[in-house]
Amino acid sequence: MPAPPTKPGGRWYRQPVLWLGIAVFIASMAGCVWIIVVSARHADTPLDTSHTETVFGVPASAHGSRTKPR
Template sequence: MTAQGQWYRQPTVWLGLLLLLASIAGCAWLIVAAQQYPDPELELSGGKLLKMPIDSAPAQSTPPSP
């Protein structure tokens, strides 16, 4: 194998590795952000089954105008 054919001398390999590591870091950052800022509780009336509301959401009184 020649020195030019070594895997660590190929820029495409380093670009792929950089993209992989950046995507993993982004996923970790999103998980941490989701843990720090939880969604607010919804005001629900009616029963629940397995922590899910049984009734559907109330309809809007007037449809939005275009």
């Protein structure tokens, strides 16, 4: 009994969607590595702001119950 005929495009390496997925995955990994390398070259300096006691409206330090907040 002969083997059933196979489709010519049935192999995994002949699927264009698979190669597109591999290319997108490799591009995203390369982008992540690039972002890490570029960010490591630049210092993260603090910004001078007029409201140094709060961060987004929340006090940056704990206040005791007996002291009045500023």
